[in-house]
Amino acid sequence: MIERMLNTPLAQWIDERSGVVGMIRKHLIEYPTPKNLNYMWNFGSLAMLVLALQILSGIFLAMFYKPSAMVTEGGYTMAFDSVQRIMRDVDYGWLIRYIHAVGASAFFFLIYMHFARGLYYGSYKKPRELLWIVGVIILLTMQATAFFGYLLPWGQMSYWGATVITNLFGSVPIVGHFILELLRGGFSISDPTLNRFFSLHYLFPMILVAIVVFHLHALHVVHSNNPTGVEPSEKGVVPFHPYYTVKDLFGVGVFLIAFCYFVFFNPTGWGFMLEPDNFSPASSFTTPAHIAPLWYLTPWYSILRAFPDKLVGIIAMALSMLLLFFIPWLDRGRVRSARYRPMYRQMVILFFVSVLVLGYCGHVELTQTLRLIVRIATAVYFGFFLFLPFVTKHEKTRPLPQDV
């Protein structure tokens, strides 16, 4: 049926003037894909689906949302009120908002799985270094987008979370105060902050789409890695359609079941996706008992808290993200997949564990024991990058298969 559609006179007419049909053929139908990809390779397409969902639901939310910190009855604000009006009075407004709120968490979950897959199977190694770097830029852009978006409901966590994070930029030597005031549009989080965050929250996803297009383009130049990490021969690949269209669609089905469970039955995600404190209106007079970012930012927040000195913590946090850019060069081994690299496999699993531990600890109040655990996990996190060049240089690898 698709073949017939692509051969209609209309399609031909368009193709002669744009080459679109040729592109569809090349990138969505014939695109050679390794036949041995496992389900870890589903997360990229799923993340694109959620990006589309976020943009669509966000467009509709923006039709009703009011970015104003003007105080209304009961200590609420226009912004908080408009969110409640969406939840109560807009037809299926609750559905759109929950899709957007759960979607944010889902997006990060998928991207982190996508990263984990890339790390484990060495998808960052030559010739995919740029693909990896663009991926890290995507993650940073997502984190910024999420941070801007979280201020918009103007709840307690919005307000205090934004206060804490913008304060971090204020600690940068010399230019700190300039950045701080630029971000806030004043001396504290207030109405101008809300307006510019709303504007940026609408802008950043557009940038994200552009970067994702570049990511995909680069992918289609270097092609997918696969679980063996060996470049496949002609016999090792299958055309994208129907093999991977149908496999990705099956993945979409499984994902949507989990996604809709949260949207319809657990929209606050046990308080991890919508925090209880954020249902209290923002107040500059009362600080919540415990300020923590949403779960997807907690590993980095933990690294920040691991150091007693604020500036050192900030540098460590920035470094923890920046180091990701250099992984393609820190890893000096020739073999890609962790399947054939026993040492690297140990290291990368330990790295995953450290991120999970940091993530957990970033969400709770620190006790003496937990503080120690955070420091150990931080050491493991940085240890991964520190030892990577030495371990991988002399690593004894297992024999590779001839083909996938």
Added chain:
Amino acid sequence: MKTMPWSAAILGIIIACAPAAAFAEGTLPLKHPHITMDKKTLQEGAEVFVNICMGCHSAKFMTYGDLMHYPEIGMTRKQVDAIRGSKPLIDGMTTALTAADAKMSFGKVPPDLSVITLSRRGPDYVYSILTGFKHDPSGRIPDGHYNAYFPGNNIAMPDPLAWFNHDPKDTKKIEEQARSVSSFLAFIAEPHQIKRRLLGRYVIAFLVLLTVVLWLLKREVWKDIEH
């Protein structure tokens, strides 16, 4: 899977330490009443809310008209008229107590209760607070302001259902009031929740069917490929 012991050991340590560390604070675990959202309970809860809570608290996102319009509460026009007095149907259910007066009497402005079950620990928390007034074992906090379930125990709200030192034969009645008003507050925090869960069942059922079909399709397409 040879590497698992390493990582598993670390995870084990975390799991062992974490809960103990996370819930170190001294408030009691909440009571868990059986909260239902049937029409009768919601209407009773609305009565309690209007007659007692609204002396000080508001629920501004909930209008008087909503009491009729949400079929789950489904009050009649007559019932609503009796509650609202001269206030318009489109007005939020707000208290007559001004913020300044509240501050004078209680030291703070009572929070709006529209989304209280979401911003605190659910309807169980509301129920536990309402039935948690006791004599302070250390004798520091005056009776009527010591609450076993409130963080820090010193609550500004004076025992609204007169739970402290109540006659044992009233226990049932007060518990019933607390239960129905907790249910009402949980409902108004998210008035579409019953519809949401109902719709969710159909959505999930459809998706499961779709996914099974897609899985069969995938198996069919891939059956000739060795991988």
